[in-house]
Amino acid sequence: xxxxxxxxxxxxxxxxxxxxxxxxxxxxxxxxxxxxxxxxxxxxxxxxxxxxxxxxxxxxxxxxxxxxxxxxxxxxxxxxxxxxxxxxxxxxxxxxxxxxxxxxxxxxxxxxxx
Amino acid sequence: xxxxxxxxxxxxxxxxxxxxxxxxxxxxxxxxxxxxxxxxxxxxxxxxxxxxxxxxxxxxxxxxxxxxxxxxxxxxxxxxxxxxxxxxxxxxxxxxxxxxxxxxxxxxxxx
Numbered sequence: 665x666x667x668x669x670x671x672x673x674x675x676x677x678x679x680x681x682x683x684x685x686x687x688x689x690x691x692x693x694x695x696x697x698x699x700x701x702x703x704x705x706x707x708x709x710x711x712x713x714x715x716x717x718x719x720x721x722x723x724x725x726x727x728x729x730x731x732x733x734x735x736x737x738x739x740x741x742x743x744x745x746x747x748x749x750x751x752x753x754x755x756x757x758x759x760x761x762x763x764x765x766x767x768x769x770x771x772x773x774x775x776x777x778x
Numbered sequence: 779x780x781x782x783x784x785x786x787x788x789x790x791x792x793x794x795x796x797x798x799x800x801x802x803x804x805x806x807x808x809x810x811x812x813x814x815x816x817x818x819x820x821x822x823x824x825x826x827x828x829x830x831x832x833x834x835x836x837x838x839x840x841x842x843x844x845x846x847x848x849x850x851x852x853x854x855x856x857x858x859x860x861x862x863x864x865x866x867x868x869x870x871x872x873x874x875x876x877x878x879x880x881x882x883x884x885x886x887x888x889x
Binding site: 766 | 784787811813821822823825828869871876877878879880881882
């Protein structure tokens with residue numbers, strides 16, 4: 665039972681480089697989301713999706729792109745990495761867009777931008 | 779706008795004692811959910827407990843209970859009989875259109 669799978673777990677980038685954080689879930693969840701976690705700031709929502717073909721911005725979307733071509737996958741793209749994007753990134757999903765049901769989290773991806 | 783506030787950056791509790799972690803929220807939606815998550819030093823997010831805004835009784839899950847006071851907009855987590863393994867970050871969260879998290883409380887259980 666894989667749940668939510670994030671890759672890679674660790675990544676070091678240089679300023680200006682691009683990369684994609686992959687997220688896949690095998691639970692047929694409608695809702696998927698990306699958060700970043702920084703010390704003292706909790707988890708802040710970057711982007712989210714309520715179904716294939718539908719994405720929307722969260723609290724801190726600048727510098728990040730997402731797409732949702734399938735129910736299973738929700739990649740997060742950094743087009744031109746900046747040191748301010750050094751963080752731990754979590755992908756999370758839940759069964760529906762309704763207000764019930766907890767988020768299921770991936771293990772996190774630690775990104776360092778030099 | 780929806781908002782979650784956790785005012786205790788760090789807490790200490792003696793092993794086997796009970797501890798309350800505070801959480802207040804702000805929303806204009808009549809329907810919402812309140813959650814608590816635990817994040818140990820290993821980094822994973824572990825779901826602990828859920829309370830719906832229309833639930834009449836406080837939620838309980840083993841040693842965890844959620845003290846839900848709707849009029850005061852508070853959703854405090856009570857951990858009874860603390861164990862060393864309870865040392866972790868604890869996050870309060872709320873659903874509306876999105877899933878919002880507080881800044882967390884670091885709990886240390888002292889032997």
